[in-house]
Amino acid sequence: MTYTAAEMMTVAAARALRDGDICFVGIGLPSAACNLARLTHAPRIHLIYESGTLGTRPDVLPLSIGDGELCETALTTVAVPEVFRYWLQGGRITVGFLGGAQVDRFGNLNSTVIGDYTKPKVRLPGSGGATEIATGCGEIFIVMRHGARSFVKQLDFLTTLGHGRTGRERRELGIRTKGPVLLVSDLCIMRPDPETSEMVVTSLHPGITCRRVCENTGWDARFAQTVAETEPPAAAELEVLRDLHARTARAHGTAVASE
Amino acid sequence: MRISHSGAIFAQLRQIMEFLNLHDAVARHVKDGDQVALEGFTHLIPFAAGHEIIRQGRRNLTLIRMTPDLIYDQMIGMGTARKLMFSWGGNPGVGSLHRLRDAVERGWPGPLEIVEHSHAAMAHAYEAGAAGMPCAFFRGYRGSDLPRVNGDIRFVACPFTGESLACVPAFRPDVAIVHAQKADREGNVLIEGIVGVQKEAALAARRAVVTVEEVVDGFGPRSSNAVILPAWALSAVVVAPHGARPSYAHGYYARDNAFYIAWDEIARERQTFLAWMRDHVLR
Numbered sequence: 001m002t003y004t005a006a007e008m009m010t011v012a013a014a015r016a017l018r019d020g021d022i023c024f025v026g027i028g029l030p031s032a033a034c035n036l037a038r039l040t041h042a043p044r045i046h047l048i049y050e051s052g053t054l055g056t057r058p059d060v061l062p063l064s065i066g067d068g069e070l071c072e073t074a075l076t077t078v079a080v081p082e083v084f085r086y087w088l089q090g091g092r093i094t095v096g097f098l099g100g101a102q103v104d105r106f107g108n109l110n111s112t113v114i115g116d117y118t119k120p121k122v123r124l125p126g127s128g129g130a131t132e133i134a135t136g137c138g139e140i141f142i143v144m145r146h147g148a149r150s151f152v153k154q155l156d157f158l159t160t161l162g163h164g165r166t167g168r169e170r171r172e173l174g175i176r177t178k179g180p181v182l183l184v185s186d187l188c189i190m191r192p193d194p195e196t197s198e199m200v201v202t203s204l205h206p207g208i209t210c211r212r213v214c215e216n217t218g219w220d221a222r223f224a225q226t227v228a229e230t231e232p233p234a235a236a237e238l239e240v241l242r243d244l245h246a247r248t249a250r251a252h253g254t255a256v257a258s259e
Numbered sequence: 260m261r262i263s264h265s266g267a268i269f270a271q272l273r274q275i276m277e278f279l280n281l282h283d284a285v286a287r288h289v290k291d292g293d294q295v296a297l298e299g300f301t302h303l304i305p306f307a308a309g310h311e312i313i314r315q316g317r318r319n320l321t322l323i324r325m326t327p328d329l330i331y332d333q334m335i336g337m338g339t340a341r342k343l344m345f346s347w348g349g350n351p352g353v354g355s356l357h358r359l360r361d362a363v364e365r366g367w368p369g370p371l372e373i374v375e376h377s378h379a380a381m382a383h384a385y386e387a388g389a390a391g392m393p394c395a396f397f398r399g400y401r402g403s404d405l406p407r408v409n410g411d412i413r414f415v416a417c418p419f420t421g422e423s424l425a426c427v428p429a430f431r432p433d434v435a436i437v438h439a440q441k442a443d444r445e446g447n448v449l450i451e452g453i454v455g456v457q458k459e460a461a462l463a464a465r466r467a468v469v470t471v472e473e474v475v476d477g478f479g480p481r482s483s484n485a486v487i488l489p490a491w492a493l494s495a496v497v498v499a500p501h502g503a504r505p506s507y508a509h510g511y512y513a514r515d516n517a518f519y520i521a522w523d524e525i526a527r528e529r530q531t532f533l534a535w536m537r538d539h540v541l542r
Binding site: 027028050051052053062063064065066067068070071077078079080081083084085088089108112117118120121122123124125126127128129130131132134135136157158159160161164169170173174175252 | 300301302325326345346347348349351352353355356359360363364375376377378379382383385386397398399400401402403404405408422423452453454455456458459486507509513514516517519520
């Protein structure tokens with residue numbers, strides 16, 4: 001079965017979720033990956049969106065973080081301060097999904113500005129929940145499309161802490177959660193080096209070369225001693241994902257999203 | 260020294276809730292230069308009230324909102340705001356808020372000062388305001404550059420453990436406006452579905468205005484834990500059917516996702532934006 005690079009990325013991210021995980025979900029790729037996991041190997045995953053919906057089981061992917069679908073299919077809906085205080089800060093969420101406009105070699109993220117903060121070239125949306133999700137969840141998965149402009153040597157702004165500018169900041173700041181343990185792109189999977197916390201390539205998606213990853217990474221990409229090949233999406237995974245996107249497109253009256 | 264928070268709250272309690280029409284509610288409660296919070300987390304965004312503020316030509320407002328959304332994109336583009344306090348300024352699931360970007364990147368239609376937070380900080384700041392506290396503290400902003408660009412983000416040591424905690428000033432807006440499903444004849448308000456920070460914003464503000472889909476004789480069977488704002492905590496209740504469109508009102512109408520997508524094109528250029536506002540809001 002043929003598949004797109006975006007489908008490979010979503011499937012690889014979904015597989016990393018475990019049945020029983022309690023997952024803080026963002027809109028877009030994370031939402032697709034989390035619901036794919038729920039509809040395949042992880043039926044007992046608990047999805048929490050920052051709009052306050054706990055244990056939601058949407059039939060279609062929401063366009064916004066607060067679509068009615070999320071509330072109608074949730075176990076319960078709580079106020080936004082409660083989400084951030086009791087559930088996130090209280091340490092009850094095992095994994096958070098994040099992305100951004102820029103990521104660096106230590107998994108730090110920029111979703112604030114391109115250019116200088118006071119004279120931005122591009123004003124991006126900002127933190128949203130990310131800044132505290134990054135330190136409050138047990139661990140973090142990052143999902144982002146690969147590209148030299150997004151995988152950068154130096155962030156224009158550090159919105160959201162990964163392993164810090166030197167890879168040691170989490171420990172220095174007394175943060176006990178793990179931070180980014182996984183970065184899934186449309187080309188490869190990266191995981192932090194146990195010594196330095198630098199994100200290194202541990203698996204290449206089928207047909208992707210080391211050279212292609214290097215060309216699309218703004219820092220000197222490092223590779224694990226043994227680099228695996230990512231298992232391609234199975235027919236069953238693709239079927240569920242495409243059904244989900246088709247239902248979503250019908251519901252929102254838009255073209256089928258590519259992820 | 261600032262007026263104590265408890266004093267301000269007692270003053271508010273002496274207010275008598277009035278049923279007003281939308282024009283009069285905005286005319287009476289939203290003044291030039293006010294700090295204004297129009298809340299509603301994706302759900303129940305008070306668009307009708309925002310449009311009335313635009314029509315009445317308010318200026319120099321400080322707009323507070325976690326997710327500025329299309330309503331603040333419109334208010335900023337129409338020149339009502341001098342300052343924006345926010346935590347996520349995008350069009351959800353679609354992309355940029357072009358009017359917000361134009362104001363920040365190019366100063367159109369005028370310069371816009373921004374005070375930028377995270378969601379957790381904003382939620383805590385509203386809660387602290389509702390609780391009559393001067394500030395909120397929480398485990399936040401660790402390792403982020405945001406404290407470098409926002410002087411309102413400070414750190415304090417926990418007096419018991421020494422742990423460094425983020426601290427932000429409470430929000431005490433001059434006026435908060437939220438939308439809800441229904442009010443009863445006495446002006447008590449019922450909010451259902453994604454309740455966001457509406458309760459916190461209404462109780463944090465000096466004056467709270469609620470627009471509702473309808474007024475009913477009674478709320479009928481409901482959970483004992485339903486979110487209800489008592490009339491005596493409010494300044495005004497306004498009947499504004501469809502007052503949250505193109506956002507939604509759970510149980511009344513769905514989010515107009517197609518309009519959120521269409522807004523990207525409408526707001527991208529100044530002229531198409533102004534034409535749309537003229538035809539749909541100012542008329």
